[in-house]
Amino acid sequence: MDLMDPISVLEGVGPKRVQTLKILGIQTIYDLLYYFPFRYEDLxxxxxxxxxxxxxxxxxxxxxxxxxxxxxxxxxxxxxxxxxxxxxxxxxxxxxxxxxxxxxxxxxxxxxxxxxxxxxxxxxxxxxxxxxxxxxxGMDAVYGLTKGLRQSTLIKMIQLAFTQYKSVLTESVPEAIRQHYRLLSEAQIVAGMHFPKTDAQAKAARRSAIFREFFLFECRIQNLRRQERTSENGLALHYDLAAVQAFIQELPFELTKAQKKVVNEIARDMKSSHQMNRLLQGDVGSGKTIVAAIALFSAVTAGYQAALMVPTEILATQHFEKLKVLFDTMTVKTALLTGSATAKERREIYSDLAAGRINVLIGTHALIQENVTFKNLGFVVIDEQHRFGVAQRKRLRQKGFSPDVLMMTATPIPRTLAITTYGEMDVSTIDQLPAGRQPIQTSWVKSNQTNQVQTFLAQQLQAHNQAFIISPLIEESESLDLKNAQALYDTYVARFEPTYRVALLHGQMSNSEKNEIMTAFSNNEVQILVSTTVVEVGVDVPNATMMVIYDADRFGLSQLHQLRGRVGRGNKRAYCILIADPKNDVAVARMEAMVETNDGFVLSEKDLELRGPGDVFGAKQSGLPEFKVGNPVTDFNVLQAAQIEAQQIFSNDPDLKNHGALQTYLHQYGLTNSLD
Structure with a gap:
């Protein structure tokens, strides 16, 4: 008898029921026994x-x-x-x-x-x-069902399966850990989850089930890390230390202590023969781009090509212009590849890239098209990595032979997601802002106070500063009472032109139109930019000191923080004004949190608490694991304990020679598969 036996071995389970159960993800005896109820009724x-x-x-x-x-x-x-x-x-x-x-x-x-x-x-x-x-x-378990399946039928099947197979349940959590945390055995967990007599029994079983689920997940991650560490398929990038130091010395500012620490962590990875799989996180304006520039330059001095992929053309163009200035003095050839490149420009880039005449290629999704062929890609940077799907990130990695990969995000990652979603990666954190940056002063006002907001904006413009005005929609919607970008644009034109120039920016414009408007705004030819959230990521205009966000309660905290980060990038005092009439307590809590702190890490935890992990990054993009029993937010302490125990096991016994049951379990139930 084996827990991986098909569900059809049970008496009364024919082909039709097999198909019904498959909809619920139940195909084996193991699936059935660990298909736990979502609540109980006290009988x-x-x-x-x-x-x-x-x-x-x-x-x-x-x-x-x-x-x-x-x-x-x-x-x-x-x-x-x-x-x-x-x-x-x-x-x-x-x-x-x-x-x-x-x-x-x-x-x-x-x-x-x-x-x-x-x-x-x-x-x-x-x-x-x-x-x-x-x-x-006792307690009556209540299960998630599908059409054609009754609670009573499912319960009888689980009772039958438990009676026949409880003797072959494997102890997946080592005994020493079970004793330390006073956890139930495998058979006690299954029985207590499905057939509790009292509320206390149900709670005890759930507590153990949550730890077991988190522990096995963390063992899966540690096993992945072990496989990556032991495989010698990476590139050892022996960069020119003297050239890299000279490059850093030429920068017009000194790196912060946090930036230096992160540069050293990346440098150690690059020298190693293991493939780098590192996430660089830092708050908006913390200086991630210059760290990436140092890493890209290091890869070039090691004789390899490097690539930087970003989610938008505006950001790609901005990165290209900045990096070109830095790299030109070091005779590093850079190129920009986006969707709006002409056919002639593309052919030239494809040719130069394949021949090795381009050292650093910067671009959008265009980088992963079939025609893009590198001569020897050794280093990849993916900016705002959660904007790209797993498959897209993988395709860029496959453009080279196991290149080192550095992913970057300006959305500070809550500890919960760092442990679950990014557990197989090394994480570097820039937790310090450059000297001279002043905290952005954030205010929340109601929609009937917009006149005062515009009066304050006039004062900022008189002081030769610029402003962003953000609207969540482009066109009017009858279903949502939101200020749209076109109407806002008309309002600000009527109020501020011709003294100040107002421009409109949104996602339905062509890339050339967007770039033209952003260039005019960067050069202070436009003083007020009315925009949708297309400016959320990376746009850098140091002279912009004011950010006004309409219907701010419609945004998540992470997005509001990203938008706020578009101002205050120079040495002047900057302001963010949230205009909102929130209709519920959660929206009010978001507004209050934004006013209380500028710390993106604090806000990311709050956002996760208020909205849940799927909404913070988007479940499809982030590859968030789906836990059946535990909640990584509310059960964070259990998750953290499970991670520590799993790390300890793989640190002392990486091949699990002394943990045969766990080794068998991971192998038998397919939990060693790549998280991708």
């Missing part, structure tokens, strides 16, 4: 005096009259039963369950589970059972 009988309105309870009483069945529409029925409970007669009503009529026999005792209506002193019945049945004293 223990209660006294009338101990229950509250709308509570789901089990009441036990004597049937005092024949049940009354009435029909009031196609397939609609009402079954009314009178029960004597202690010295009171209460009515229990069952809708659309006519077959229950014969179960209620006058003068016989029966238990009814349902929702209590205190005002009517009645019970909206859901299910019945005889008081002597085992389930009347």
């Amino acid at each position: 223990q009988v209660k006294e009338l005096a101990d229950i509250t309105d709308q509570e789901k309870v089990t009441l036990k009483g004597i049937v005092v009259a024949q049940p009354i069945l009435t029909r009031f529409g196609p397939h609609k029925t009402r079954l009314i039963i009178r029960l004597l409970i202690q010295d009171q007669v209460i009515i229990a009503t069952f809708f659309n369950q006519p077959w229950l009529k014969d179960k209620f026999i006058p003068d016989k005792e029966i238990a009814v589970f349902g929702k209590w209506d205190q005002r009517r002193r009645s019970l909206n019945g859901l299910k019945i059972f005889t008081p002597s049945a085992d389930e009347a004293q």
Whole structure:
């Protein structure tokens, strides 16, 4: 007998049921036993005096009259039963369950589970059972179902599978760890999750199940790291240290202590024969780009080509212009490849790249097209990496022979996501802003105060500063009461032109139009830029000191923080004004958090707490793991403990020679597959 036996080995599970169960992801005995309920209903009988309105309870009483069945529409029925409970007669009503009529026999005792209506002193019945049945004293598990499958059918299958297979359940968590954290055995977890007698039993089983799930996930990640460390398929980039030091000395500013630390971490990876898989995170304006520039230059001095892929043309153009200035003095040839490049420009770039005449290629998704062929790509930087899917990132890596990969994000990653989503990567953090940067002063105002906002904006413009005005939509929407970019543009033109020039920027414009407007704004030919969130990432205009965000409650905290980071990039005092009339407590909490702190790491934790991981990065893009029992946000302490234990095991016993059961488990149940 094996837990990987197909579900069809169970009696009563034919081809049709196999297909139904497959929809729920249940194909093996293992899948069935670990398909845990999402909640429980307490079936223990209660006294009338101990229950509250709308509570789901089990009441036990004597049937005092024949049940009354009435029909009031196609397939609609009402079954009314009178029960004597202690010295009171209460009515229990069952809708659309006519077959229950014969179960209620006058003068016989029966238990009814349902929702209590205190005002009517009645019970909206859901299910019945005889008081002597085992389930009347326990907890009733409730499972996620699909069409064609009943709760009772699934429960019987789980009971049958547990009876037949409990002897072959493998202890996946080592005994020493189970003892240390007072965890249940594998059989106790499965039994306690599916068939608890009390709430305490259910909680104990869930606590152990959560640790087990996190622990196995962390072992999977540690196993991936081990495989990467032991494979010698990476490139050892022996860069020219003297040239790199000279490049850093030529910079017009000194690196912060945090930047120097991160540069050293990247440099060590580059020299190693293992493939670099590092994430560089830092708050907006912390100086990630210059760190990437040093790494790109280092790769070139080692005799390799390098690539920088970014999500938007605006950002690609901006990076290219900055890096070209830095690299030209070092005789490093750079090129820009985006979707708007002409056919002639593309042919020239393809030719020069294949011949090795281009050292550093900067661009958008265009970098991963089939025609792009490098001569010897050795180093890859992916900026705002969560904007790219796993497959896109992989395609860029495949342009070279196991190149070192540095991913960057200006969206500070909560500790929870760092452990789960990026656990197989090394993480470098720039937790310090360059000298001279002043914190951005953030205010939240209601929509009826926009006139005061524009008055303050006029003062900023008189001081020769510039401003961003952000709108969430381009065109009017009847379903959402939002200020749209076109209407905002018209408003600001009427108020500020011709004294100051106003421009409009949105995603439906052509790339050449966008670049032309951003160049004019960067050169202070445009003083007010009305835009959608197309400016969210990376746009750098040091003279912009004011960011006004309309309908700010429609954005997540991470996005608001990114937008705020577009100002305050020079030495002047900068302001961010949130215009919002939030309709719920979560939106109010976001506004308050933005006003309270400029720390992106604090905000990322708050965003995760308020919205959940799928909404922070977008579940598809981030590759977030789906946990069946644990919640990485609310159960973070358990997740952290599981990570520490998994790291300890693989640190002391990387090949799991002394952890045979865990080794067998990881191999047998396919948990060693790449997270990609």
